[in-house]
Structure formats: C-alpha cells, structure tokens
Amino acid sequence: xxxxxxxxxxxxxxxxxxxxxxxxxxxxxxxxxxxxxxxxxxxxxxxxxxxxxxxxxxxxxxxxxxxxxxxxxxxxxxxxxxxxxxxxxxxxxxxxxxxxxxxxxxxxxxxxxxxxxxxxxxxxxxxxxxxxxxxxxxxxxxxxxxxxxxxxxxxxxxxxxxxxxxxxxxxxxxxxxxxxxxxxxxxxxxxxxxxxxxxxxxxxxxxxxxxxxxxxxxxxxxxxxxxxxxxxxxxxxxxxxxxxxxxxxxxxxxxxxxxxxxxxxxxxxxxxxxxxxxxxxxxxxxxxxxxxxxxxxxxxxxxxxxxxxxxxxxxxxxxxxxxxxxxxxxxxxxxxxxxxxxxxxxxxxxxxxxxxxxxxxxxxxxxxxxxxxxxxxxxxxxxxxxxxxxxxxxxxxxxxxxxxxxxxxxxxxxxxxxxxxxxxxxxxxxxxxxxxxxxxxxxxxxxxxxxxxxxxxxxxxxxxxxxxxxxxxxxxxxxxxxxxxxxxxxxxxxxxxxxxxxxxxxxxxxxxxxxxxxxxxxxxxxxxxxxxxxxxxxxxxxxxxxxxxxxxxxxxxxxxxxxxxxxxxxxxxxxxxxxxxxxxxxxxxxxxxxxxxxxxxxxxxxxxxxxxxxxxxxxxxxxxxxxxxxxxxxxxxxxxxxxxxxxxxxxxxxxxxxxxxxxxxxxxxxxxxxxxxxxxxxxxxxxxxxxxxxxxxxxxxxxxxxxxxxxxxxxxxxxxxxxxxxxxxxxxxxxxxxxxxxxxxxxxxxxx
Ligand SMILES: Nc1ncnc2c1ncn2[C@@H]1O[C@H](COP(=O)(O)OP(=O)(O)OP(=O)(O)O)[C@@H](O)[C@H]1O
Ligand SMILES: [Mg+2]
Numbered sequence: 001x002x003x004x005x006x007x008x009x010x011x012x013x014x015x016x017x018x019x020x021x022x023x024x025x026x027x028x029x030x031x032x033x034x035x036x037x038x039x040x041x042x043x044x045x046x047x048x049x050x051x052x053x054x055x056x057x058x059x060x061x062x063x064x065x066x067x068x069x070x071x072x073x074x075x076x077x078x079x080x081x082x083x084x085x086x087x088x089x090x091x092x093x094x095x096x097x098x099x100x101x102x103x104x105x106x107x108x109x110x111x112x113x114x115x116x117x118x119x120x121x122x123x124x125x126x127x128x129x130x131x132x133x134x135x136x137x138x139x140x141x142x143x144x145x146x147x148x149x150x151x152x153x154x155x156x157x158x159x160x161x162x163x164x165x166x167x168x169x170x171x172x173x174x175x176x177x178x179x180x181x182x183x184x185x186x187x188x189x190x191x192x193x194x195x196x197x198x199x200x201x202x203x204x205x206x207x208x209x210x211x212x213x214x215x216x217x218x219x220x221x222x223x224x225x226x227x228x229x230x231x232x233x234x235x236x237x238x239x240x241x242x243x244x245x246x247x248x249x250x251x252x253x254x255x256x257x258x259x260x261x262x263x264x265x266x267x268x269x270x271x272x273x274x275x276x277x278x279x280x281x282x283x284x285x286x287x288x289x290x291x292x293x294x295x296x297x298x299x300x301x302x303x304x305x306x307x308x309x310x311x312x313x314x315x316x317x318x319x320x321x322x323x324x325x326x327x328x329x330x331x332x333x334x335x336x337x338x339x340x341x342x343x344x345x346x347x348x349x350x351x352x353x354x355x356x357x358x359x360x361x362x363x364x365x366x367x368x369x370x371x372x373x374x375x376x377x378x379x380x381x382x383x384x385x386x387x388x389x390x391x392x393x394x395x396x397x398x399x400x401x402x403x404x405x406x407x408x409x410x411x412x413x414x415x416x417x418x419x420x421x422x423x424x425x426x427x428x429x430x431x432x433x434x435x436x437x438x439x440x441x442x443x444x445x446x447x448x449x450x451x452x453x454x455x456x457x458x459x460x461x462x463x464x465x466x467x468x469x470x471x472x473x474x475x476x477x478x479x480x481x482x483x484x485x486x487x488x489x490x491x492x493x494x495x496x497x498x499x500x501x502x503x504x505x506x507x508x509x510x511x512x513x514x515x516x517x518x519x520x521x522x523x524x525x526x527x528x529x530x531x532x533x534x535x536x537x538x539x540x541x542x543x544x545x546x547x548x549x550x551x552x553x554x555x556x557x558x559x560x561x562x563x564x565x566x567x568x569x570x571x572x573x574x575x576x577x578x579x580x581x582x583x584x585x586x587x588x589x590x591x592x593x594x595x596x597x598x599x600x601x602x603x604x605x606x607x608x609x610x611x612x613x614x615x616x617x618x619x620x621x622x623x624x625x626x627x628x629x630x631x632x633x634x635x636x637x638x639x640x641x642x643x644x645x646x647x648x649x650x651x652x653x654x655x656x657x658x659x660x661x662x663x664x665x666x667x668x669x670x671x672x673x674x675x676x677x678x679x680x681x682x683x684x685x686x687x688x689x690x691x692x693x694x695x696x697x698x699x700x701x702x703x704x705x706x707x708x709x710x711x712x713x714x715x716x717x718x719x720x721x722x723x724x725x726x727x728x729x730x731x732x733x734x735x736x737x738x739x740x741x742x743x744x745x746x747x748x749x750x751x752x
Contacts, residue, residue, distance in 0.1 A: 001046055004039060004074060008032075015242075015275045016040045019047070019214065022269035025244040028306040029291070029597035030282030033244035034558065037216050038067050040242060041082055042074035044214055051081035055234070056216040061086055061535055063218065063558055083212070087227045088189060091196035092530045094208050095187075101204030104195060107526045109186040109394050109401045110533035114382060116140050116188050118403060123176050127169075143174050147190045148226055148256060153178050184402045184434065193226040200233035210237050219558060220245035220265070222257040239269055248295050248304075251554060251591045253584075278305070282560055284312020287603050290634045291596040297629045298586045315636045316596075316603045318569075318627065322641035323610040324357075328364035330640040331565050334604060335370060335548060338563055345371065347562040349549040351595045353574045357567055358550050365548065375551035385491065385502045386509055390532065392481050396465050397525045400434035409439070409458060412490035420451045436462070461485065469525050475514040477525070482506065553595045564599035566592070569607045569624040585625075592626050609641065610745070644705040644747055698726055698741060703749035706730070709737065711749070 005013050015025050015036045027033055037056065045051050058064040064084045071079035085093065095104055111119065120136035146156055153175040160167040181187065187195065199205035215234055217223070220243035223231075235241050243265065250259045266272045280288055288306050295301070319334075321327035335348055350361055350372075358374060365372045388411055391404035398404075410416040427445035428438035438445065440459040442452035461484065469477050482488040491502050516528055523531075549561070553574075568574055575588035596603060611621050627635070639646070702714040709730045716727035726739045739746065 001043075004042055004046060008036070008039065009277070009279060011275055011277050012036050012039075015277075016043050018273055018275075019044060020240060022239045022265070022272035023242045024220075024265045024272050024274045025242075025277065026246065026274060027244070027277035028246055028280065028304060029249060029594070030280040030560070031277035031306065032281055033246070033277070034063075034067070034218055036277075037218055037242070037244055038070045039074065040216065041067075041071045041084075042079065045071075045075045045078050045082070049214060051078050052083070053211065053213040054082045054216075055090070055212040055214070056082065056084045057087055057090060057218065058084065059086065059219040059222065059558060061089065061531075064089070067218075086534065087230065088192050089531070089534045091192040091230070092534060094196055094199060094205075095192065096526065096530065098199055098205055098208050099195065102195065102199050102202055104187075105185045105398070107185065107398045109184065109398045109404070110192065110530055111181070111186050111188045111403075112533050113189075114387075115186075115403055119177065119180060120173070123173055123180065126176070127172065129169075139170065139173050142170055143177060144188075144190050146174065147194060148224070180402075183400065185398050185400045186403070190226075193230060197226060197229050197233055200230065209233050213238060214240045215242065217241070217243040218245075219249075221247050221250040221259060221262040222252040223261045224256040225258055225261070228258075228261050235269075239271070241269060247301065248298070248590055249557065249594050251557065251587060251594055253587055276304075278307060280306040280308045282600055283308065283597060284310050284314070284601060286312045286315055286634070287596065287599050290316045290603070290630050291593055293630045293634060294589060294596065294626055295593045298589055312601065314602050316605065316630075316634060318635050318637045319604055319606040319640045320637055321606060321608045322644075322646070324360050324568075324608045324612065325364075326640065326642060327567060327606050327608040328360040331361060331567070331604070331606065332364045332368045332370065334565070335365075336368065338602070343563055345546045345548045348565075349551065349556065349559075349561040349563070349598065350565045350567065351551060351553050351556050351598070352567040353553055353576055353591070355552060357573075361550060361567070370548060371546070372548040372550055375549060375555050383505055385505050388487065389478070389482065389506060389509060390529070392485060392487070393478065393525060394529055395436065396462055396469055396481070397529060399436040399462070399466075402435045405435045405439075408485075409435075409455075412486050414454050414458065416451060416454060420447055420455075423447050424455070474517045474523070474525070474528055475510055478510055478513050553591045556598050557594055560598055560600055562600045563602040563604075564595065565604045565606065566595045567606050568611070569605050569627050570611065570621040571624055572621065573611070574624050574626065589626060589629075605635075698724060698748075704728065704746045705749060706739070706744065706746045712737075 005016065008016060009032070012032055012035070015023065016039045019040075025033055025036060041054055041056060044054055056064075056067060058067055064086060068079065068082070068084045071082060071084075083090065083093075092110060095108070096106060099108070100106060117136050117140060120139050121131040124131045124134050124136060124139075151159070153171070156174055157171050160171045162168055181191070200209040212234055215231065217231065222245075231241065245262050247259060247262060250257065250262065253259065261268075266274060283291075285308050288308060292305050296303075319327070319330045321330050331350060335345070338348065339345065350358075352358060352361075362372065362374070388408060391407040394401050395404040395408060406421070409421070423446055424435060424438055424442065427442075427447070428435050431438060436459065439455040442455035443449075445452065447455070465481055465484065468480060472480065488503075488506070491499060491506065493499075494502065513528065516523065516531060520527065553566070566574075569592075571577075572580070574592060575585050579585060579588045596605075605627065607621075607623050607627065609620060611619060698714055698717045700714055700716060703711065704714065704726075705711050706728075712728040712730040714726050715729050715736070718725040718727065723740055723742060726741055727736060728739055729736050
C-alpha cells in the first residue's frame with residue numbers, strides 16, 4: 001500500500017485515498033490527473049474492493065487499454081476484472097447484457113459514422129433525392145441533434161413546421177432512418193447512449209445500475225448531456241463518483257460536449273470534495289510558461305498557473321517558413337537532427353489543426369525515408385477489404401443487417417446485379433422481412449431461377465458459418481469465413497500491388513482477432529464486433545516499430561511526447577476560420593493549449609508565409625494571433641525560409657501589400673510583428689533604390705523562382721494590354737504556366 005502511495009504528491013495522495021463520496025480533481029495539463037485515477041483504482045483493489053465493482057470511463061479505447069495495463073502493473077491480475085472503457089463501449093456492453101429487457105436483440109449491429117452515412121444516402125435515394133445535392137451528412141447531423149435533445153421521430157412529426165419543406169423532409173427521413181435501424185437490428189452511436197440510459201433507468205436495469213460502487217471519469221470536461229445522465233443513473237444509490245478534468249482543455253463543444261457539466265459538478269453532487277493540483281510533471285518550465293501565457297488570454301477562467309521543478313534548457317521555437325513545403329522540410333530537417341541527438345522517432349509527434357495538413361509532411365517524411373504513423377487518417381477499419389470482412393461477420397452475427405448483406409452479397413462476384421437486388425428488395429418488403437431472409441426464399445420471388453439458386457446458396461453458406469461461429473475460436477473462425485466465402489481467393493486473383501497490400505491488411509485483422517481473443521477468452525463474435533465498431537480515431541494499431549506520430553490536435557488529448565511540432569500557426573487555420581466566424585476563438589486557444597502541453601522537452605511551432613488549402617492556389621497568410629499572445633521573450637523565432645522566399649517577401653509588391661494589411665488589421669499585434677517579417681522599410685521597398693535586375697525587360701531564356709512552383713525558365717514574353725505576360729516552363733509535372741510578373745510571387749534568378 002505504501003508503495004502505491006509513495007510516488008504521489010500529498011494532494012495526489014489525498015485524491016487517491018478519498019474513496020467515499022463525490023470527488024472532483026480540477027487541474028491543468030500534465031499534473032497527474034490520469035495517473036491519480038489509475039492509482040485510485042489500484043488503491044481500491046488493494047483495500048479489498050471487488051474489482052468488478054469498479055468502473056472507469058476514459059476518452060479513447062487506447063487510454064482504456066493503457067489504464068488497464070498500468071493498474072495490472074500496480075496491483076496484479078485482479079485489476080483485469082475492473083471495467084475500464086469509453087462511454088460508448090460501456091453502453092454497448094451493458095446493452096448486450098441486459099438490452100433484451102428494453103426490446104433490443106442481443107446481437108445488435110453497431111453502425112459507425114460511415115455506415116450511418118450510407119444509410120442516409122440509401123434513404124435519400126429511396127425518396128428520389130440526389131445524395132450528391134442533398135448532403136447525407138447534414139441529415140445525419142440534424143437527426144443526431146434531435147435524438148440527443150430527446151425528440152423522437154413521432155414528437156418531431158407533431159412539431160415540425162409543415163410550411164417549411166426542409167423540415168418536412170427531415171421528419172420523413174428521420175422516421176425512415178429509425179425504422180430501418182429497427183428492422184435491421186442496428187444502433188448508431190447516439191442510440192448506444194440513449195438506450196443504455198433507458199436500460200439503467202428501467203426497472204430491469206437496476207441491478208446493472210447499482211452494480212458499480214466506485215465510478216471514475218477521466219477528461220470530465222468533455223462530457224455531453226447524455227453521458228451525464230448515464231452517470232446519474234449509475235449513482236442512484238451512492239455518490240462515489242470521482243471525476244478529473246481541466247476546463248482549459250475542453251475542446252469538444254462542437255461535438256455536443258457541454259462545459260457547464262464540469263463547472264457545476266459541485267452543485268450537482270452536494271458535498272463534493274474538490275482537489276486542485278498545480279504542479280506539472282510532464283513539461284519543462286519553458287514550455288509551461290508559453291502555454292500559461294497563451295491560455296491566460298481566455299476570458300472568465302479562474303487564474304491557474306502550472307509550475308514544475310524541471311527548468312529545461314531548450315526554448316520554445318517558432319519555425320518561420322516560406323510556404324507549406326518549406327514548413328514540412330524544416331520539420332523533417334529538425335527530426336533528422338533530433339534523432340542524431342539521441343531521440344527515437346517514437347518520441348516525436350507532429351500535430352495539426354486539419355487532416356489535410358498531413359499530406360505535405362507525409363511526402364517530406366517519405367522522401368527522407370523516415371517512417372511515420374498517422375493517427376485518424378484513413379482508418380484501418382475504413383479500408384475496403386476490412387469493411388468487407390466485417391460485413392460478413394456482422395451478417396453472420398445478425399442476419400437482418402441489410403447494409404452488410406448488400407455489401408457482401410456480390411463480393412466476391414456472384415452475378416447478383418442491381419436488377420436482381422431490386423426484385424429481392426420488393427420481395428422482402430412484401431413479406432416485411434430482411435433481405436437475408438428474403439434471399440433464403442428467393443425461389444418464391446420474381447427472380448430468374450439461376451440467380452435465385454445463387455442467393456439460396458449464399459444463405460445456406462452463411463447459416464452454416466453461423467453454426468461454426470459458436471464452435472471455433474474467433475481467429476480460426478474469421479479465417480474460415482475468408483476461405484469458404486471465396487473472399488481470400490478473390491484477393492489472391494488481384495493484380496499487384498493491390499493483392500499484397502489487401503492481403504496484408506486482412507492478415508493484420510486476423511492478428512487483431514487473435515490478440516482480442518487472448519485478452520477476452522470468453523468473448524463471442526458480437527462482443528468482438530462491438531469492440532471493433534467502437535474504436536475511435538486515436539485507436540490505431542499498436543505498432544512496435546519506431547515511427548514519428550502524425551495526428552490532429554483533437555486526437556492528441558491526454559497523450560504526451562518528448563518532442564512536439566505544431567504546424568500552421570496562421571490566422572484562418574489556427575484559429576480555424578469557421579471558429580473565428582462563429583466567435584469560438586477561445587476553444588481554438590484551448591486546442592493549441594492542449595497541443596503545447598503534450599510536449600515534455602521540446603516544442604516547435606511553425607508558420608508558413610504562403611499556404612494552399614484544399615487544392616486552392618497559394619495564398620499569403622498572417623501569423624496566428626496566438627503567436628502574438630505569447631510574449632516574445634518566451635519564443636525563439638527561426639527564419640527557415642529559403643533565400644528566394646525571403647527575397648520575394650522583401651521585394652515583391654504583393655507581399656508588401658500583405659504586410660501593410662497585417663499592420664492595419666492590427667490582429668497580429670503590432671509591437672512584435674517584426675519577429676515574423678522583415679523590417680517595415682524593407683517591406684515597403686525603401687531600402688536599396690538601385691536599379692536591380694528586375695528593372696530590365698524580361699527575355700526568353702531568363703530563369704526565375706516562383707514561390708510555389710520553384711525554378712522555371714521563361715520561354716515566351718507576350719504583351720497583353722498594359723501587362724507583360726510570361727510563359728514559363730517549370731519541371732515536370734508542373735509544365736508550362738502563364739504568369740503576370742507584376743503580380744506573381746516570383747523573382748528573377750541572378751545571372752540569368
Ligand atoms: N507524482 C508524480 N511523480 C512522478 N511523475 C508523475 C507524478 N504525477 C504525474 N506524473 C507523470 O506526469 C505525466 C503527466 O501525468 P498525467 O498524464 O496523469 O497528467 P494529466 O493531468 O492526466 O494530463 P492531461 O491533462 O494532459 O490529461 C505522466 O508522465 C505521469 O506519469
Ligand atoms: Mg490525462
């Protein structure tokens with residue numbers, strides 16, 4: 001017991017040992033909140049509390065896994081029995097245990113975001129609407145909002161405004177969506193929470209609700225109202241609720257999290273003990289000073305400053321690049337230097353605001369031969385072959401799952417086309433049955449004999465597999481599915497390199513099934529499918545190799561790395577322009593605060609003078625206001641622009657105009673602006689004054705450098721009205737471009 005507590009500060013120890021009643025730990029980043037939570041679980045077990053009566057809720061499955069491993073390391077195997085999971089996994093698990101009492105099938109399918117989108121698309125098509133013009137995501141978001149505010153389709157049908165066509169349509173779609181899910185025995189993420197609350201509040205669920213004596217929640221500041229209700233249902237008979245959080249790290253309001261839940265904990269749970277922690281054990285003082293200075297700009301927060309005993313040698317650095325390619329190159333150069341200093345690639349993370357920013361960095365890493373892993377990009381489970389295999393498994397577990405049926409009935413090809421499926425759909429509708437059950441009786445439908453035979457054969461095969469799923473261990477069973485459905489043979493017949501990459505992914509999936517089985521020997525197919533469906537963005541594979549990690553700022557919550565790069569500190573990007581328009585700059589500031597406080601030893605912030613987004617042309621950008629909010633003595637700015645990029649800013653009128661705009665806009669904070677640009681005189685072109693090479697007329701054969709395209713050769717000079725137009729050849733794949741030298745960000749190469 002002593003051993004368990006000796007590595008904690010007195011405040012942390014108090015949090016761990018206060019086991020009865022509500023407890024709130026409010027503390028900044030890296031102060032040991034998650035660590036306290038883990039130690040508390042261990043402490044309870046050491047005090048003799050049955051592990052199965054302890055529940056801990058984490059933000060990702062990855063965090064849940066880590067917490068479990070740590071508590072096992074602290075108190076041994078008993079900790080395996082503790083329930084540690086995300087809200088959604090918890091909900092899915094109790095619904096499997098007791099959902100029948102509220103009318104749920106035991107083997108329900110969980111629809112992920114992608115499945116939900118396909119379902120909305122299918123509904124739009126049924127209503128003869130074009131999913132390309134009517135964005136299914138918009139309907140998905142609206143329906144989700146209605147559900148979370150507790151409006152059922154029936155309620156909405158009574159309430160909507162019939163003079164507004166959009167509302168009428170939404171009402172229709174909502175109703176159909178709910179019907180489809182009921183028919184196919186499936187639940188979306190919102191349903192999981194809603195139904196779990198329903199179950200826990202229902203008499204039949206009371207045994208489940210009172211099963212947990214000690215309840216813990218990490219990252220409490222990002223709790224949404226439905227999760228809050230769930231916690232209430234679990235604490236009916238006692239108030240042993242232990243939550244930790246940091247209001248400065250609340251970054252999920254856009255996904256329904258309500259920060260007021262965190263702020264009103266003390267009123268909601270009377271008698272709550274509040275413990276604050278101020279010492280940070282993660283970062284150096286230099287990193288904390290910068291992060292503290294930034295977050296201080298958020299209005300209405302209680303003053304709270306983090307400190308550490310670790311002074312640190314390295315300052316926070318700002319890398320100032322000419323454009324996003326230079327930004328990526330500068331990052332890669334640093335990574336290279338850091339590895340020579342002794343850092344491992346796995347120590348390094350590159351964080352960014354939007355997923356689209358990763359591409360340039362990926363390319364730079366690839367060409368430097370530096371391995372990386374990307375968290376939350378195209379997820380493993382979104383790859384076609386994995387979705388196919390999962391659809392087979394889902395259909396076997398839950399034959400009424402029409403979405404999965406449609407995905408695999410002709411995968412591999414069995415000659416079942418659109419027209420056969422349309423007839424099958426009619427037949428199913430006439431009987432009110434699922435597609436699968438209709439397919440089993442295809443010989444009674446208006447379907448050509450040969451096709452009916454194929455469908456019946458498909459049914460028989462899946463029924464046999466259903467029986468096998470109860471006999472074989474999980475991984476062996478998945479392997480058998482691949483074999484007998486002909487799926488593996490179809491992959492083997494693909495041309496390279498597709499064949500290898502898909503087979504490798506399928507193999508990876510098999511490995512996953514094997515390790516899942518090792519961790520949960522008693523788990524069946526539905527439990528495995530639930531686990532897979534609930535993996536969040538951060539839950540990629542644990543790769544043993546040493547790689548740089550690329551991830552969004554949102555996904556970085558709760559993690560830590562010795563070295564952190566944060567890209568794109570520019571107005572419009574961080575803060576993101578949508579948040580600026582909606583007046584949510586504070587949440588963006590918290591997001592950057594979260595990012596900065598991930599760093600243990602080294603922190604780099606980058607800024608590019610030109611950037612292209614979503615394939616648009618390069619535009620000049622302004623440094624983020626956040627850079628200006630951190631006092632300049634806490635930052636060391638390094639100009640990593642290429643010599644010609646610097647030239648362009650110095651000489652070009654275009655950039656001068658931008659620089660002037662920055663000054664008048666006042667956003668970038670005047671006094672320290674000079675850190676991110678050259679002097680005012682230089683920007684206004686007042687230096688020099690001698691005739692430079694740019695004053696001579698352009699000629700074919702001249703060499704120039706363009707801020708985006710790089711070096712090129714003038715092949716033709718044309719006059720167009722008052723303007724001179726240059727036809728310039730750039731290296732493959734850019735080819736020939738026409739430029740107006742008066743506006744284009746170019747400079748002439750000396751000696752040309
Ligand atoms: N008393 C302590 N002694 C030594 N190391 C500690 C102590 N408390 C926390 N740490 C270490 O400090 C780091 C940060 O801890 P932890 O991740 O628990 O912080 P947190 O408050 O949950 O941070 P965040 O707000 O970012 O989630 C971890 O590496 C942890 O092991
Ligand atoms: Mg934490």
